[in-house]
Amino acid sequence: MSTRALMIMGTGSDVGKSMVVAGLCRAFANRGIKVAPFKPQNMSNNAAVTADGGEIGRAQALQARAAGRAPVTAMNPVLLKPEQETGAQVIVRGQRVASMSARDYFATRARFMPDVLAAFNELADTADLIIVEGAGSASEVNLRHNDLANFGFARAANVPVVLCGDIQRGGVIAAIIGTLAVIDPDDADLVVASLINKFQGDPALFETGRQFIAEKTGRVCLGPLPFFADAAKLPAEDVLALDDNLRSGEGDFLIAVPRLARIANFDDLDPLRAEPGVRVELIQPGNPLPRNANLIILPGSKSTRADMEQVRHEGWDIDILAHVRAGGAVLGICGGYQMLGRTIADPDGVEGAPGITAGLGLLDIATILAPQKQLRIEHATETRSGAALSGYHMHMGVSTGADALRPFSHVGGKPEGALSENGHIMGTYLHGLFAADGFRKTFLERLGARADADLNYESSIDAVLDALAAHIETHLDLDQVLALAGPVGGLSA
The missing domain is CATH 3.40.50.300 (P-loop containing nucleotide triphosphate hydrolases)
Known part of the structure; x- marks a missing residue:
């Protein structure tokens, strides 16, 4: 035809x-x-x-x-x-x-x-x-x-x-x-x-x-x-769909996600929301991050410095630091990873007026934003478990520092992301990582969650x-x- x-x-x-x-x-x-x-x-x-x-x-x-x-x-x-x-x-x-x-x-x-x-x-x-x-x-x-x-x-x-x-x-x-x-x-x-x-x-x-x-x-x-x-159950395009479903799952393991004003690539959360043993809650502005959260995920952001300022304005930085002091785990993905570091510098004005914004200081890294966006489909291996995962890079910065010497994963044999010394603070640029069933199960069980061994996320989408x-x-x-x-x-x- x-x-x-x-x-x-x-x-x-x-x-x-x-x-x-x-x-x-x-x-x-x-x-x-x-x-x-x-x-x-x-x-x-x-x-x-x-x-x-x-x-x-x-x-x-x-x-x-x-x-x-x-x-x-x-x-x-x-x-x-x-x-x-x-x-x-x-x-x-x-x-x-x-x-x-x-x-x-x-x-x-x-x-x-x-x-x-x-x-x-x-x-x-x-x-x-x-x-x-x-x-x-x-x-x-x-x-x-x-x-x-x-x-x-x-x-x-x-x-x-x-x-x-x-x-x-x-x-x-x-x-x-x-x-x-x-x-x-x-x-x-x-x-x-x-x-x-x-x-x-x-x-x-x-x-x-x-x-x-x-x-x-x-x-x-x-x-x-x-x-x-x-x-x-399908990946949503509009963040309004995410806002209409602030909470998913009734599991005992609570993942809290601050609702950043410029949240991006929020479908990273979808495989976690599909886990019956997990409860994912999107925390709206004006509300504190729950004290009983087992894991806090800082998601991707279209404007990292501005969203970092929002984190401070909402008092979420205080909640995150209290969570860490109590032994809680934190994962930052892409822009969220950049927020976990010491500083986010934008000398070329990629996201707005040139300047430097202080991060949470939970990882010993510093980020410099650059005009050239990195866009790559990646196949990686988690450092701690050796579990295979796949995802993609979509970011406009480079993060370096002592904690990057303890990478979250390896991509083509090269280190990617960062870990704190005790492993409780994790950062990665890899979007889509939780769609890998083996990695997701290993990651959740390491943090004390029950993972569904029978959940095949990609097959469920088809x-x-x-x-x-x-x-x-x-x-x-x-x-x-x-x-x-x-x-x-x-x-x-």
């Missing part, structure tokens, strides 16, 4: 676009179709390192996995990683090109459209079907000028659109019909169908609503697609993706969905 494409846009944020795309990718892949995910522009601090040495949004990496292919930068050519309240790091084809204010980015983003279209073309050369995900709401007419994420791309690439609405929010009929009413008529012409997502209850009760939408819009209304509860595909296959006519896709061609900037 010639390459075809279909775009899933939303009436708002968090209507389930990412999960619908992942489910469609796995369902079509199961039919033997070469499918690829694509998101022109994403905004997320939860990213993944790709096979071609860049970074993309975590959701696109998951969608690539659903499609049965390695993630590549072409799947998410523009990634925005918020650094401040009004600015973000701009990643193009997997590499950082600038840090820009929101105003400057919106004024100049049209220059990235050629990159977006070139990436889309690259994927088209390797796929029979591309499932495209929009961003946020399709009806944000105030952001339509020079748009890359929604109709700006769809118009440039001439991709048909399915408009997805979340019935749990209420007002889904008005959301779909209203979106078509307020957008540009030429944009509306690209919409070929609507989709009702997250339905709960008897679908027959919505039949008149579905017919009303179809009559009023003149387009087929797909679904309703019932709520898929196991989606919560099982959920298979269940999601079956769910979509049951409730949507995939032949009808495939027929809605349009041929790839006629791209223009």
Whole structure:
């Protein structure tokens, strides 16, 4: 078959676009179709390192996995990683090109459209079907000028659109019909169908609503697609999903994680949250770190110095030091590792104004931030146990010092991370390390936790993706969905 494409846009944020795309990718892949995910522009601090040495949004990496292919930068050519309240790091084809204010980015983003279209073309050369995900709401007419994420791309690439609405929010009929009413008529012409997502209850009760939408819009209304509860077991892209689930598990072993303002790559916690003997609690600002925590994890951060200042502002530094004095363990991952050291220096102003911020002083290391981001998929061995683990580096600093001579792990025979003399304070740049079942079990049991010997984390993710595909296959006519896709061609900037 010639390459075809279909775009899933939303009436708002968090209507389930990412999960619908992942489910469609796995369902079509199961039919033997070469499918690829694509998101022109994403905004997320939860990213993944790709096979071609860049970074993309975590959701696109998951969608690539659903499609049965390695993630590549072409799947998410523009990634925005918020650094401040009004600015973000701009990643193009997997590499950082600038840090820009929101105003400057919106004024100049049209220059990235050629990159977006070139990436889309690259994927088209390797796929029979591309499932495209929009961003946020399709009806944000105030952001339509020079748009890359929604109709700006769809118009440039001439991709048909399915408009997805979340019935749990209420007002889904008005959301779909209203979106078509307020957008540009030429944009509306690209919409070929609507989709009702997250339905709960008897679908027959919505039949008149579905017919009303179809009559009023003149387009087929797909679904309703019932709520898929196991989606919560998949890696989340948006930190809001993490905030909606502040506590996971009922185990006796408590892991406390301070909710940093610029928390990044928080899916590092997912394998721990899947352990039945473990309880992971995300501690919100304004709350102390619990005294009965067995382990404190300082997670990744998009802006380490600013989040270090937040740790002090919240008094979490005092809680962490008290925890250590009582013999508790602390693990810092990436930015959290940098916070455990003596100082974090930013001579080039990578994260903001140049300067030096004092760390917690729990590891004898010092960090110097640098403009060049390190992006690598790694295979490592934990120093203490010899357990194999894999992960990825995604950071912009180098940490050196006496405790780095006691490395957390070895990567290609070279030391990585650091340990305190008594081994209670641990730091590593490796994201994704807990997905390795053997290492996770060894790590937890060494700290006194019960680990599930039967938990295969990676297999569990694929099982959920298979269940999601079956769910979509049951409730949507995939032949009808495939027929809605349009041929790839006629791209223009």
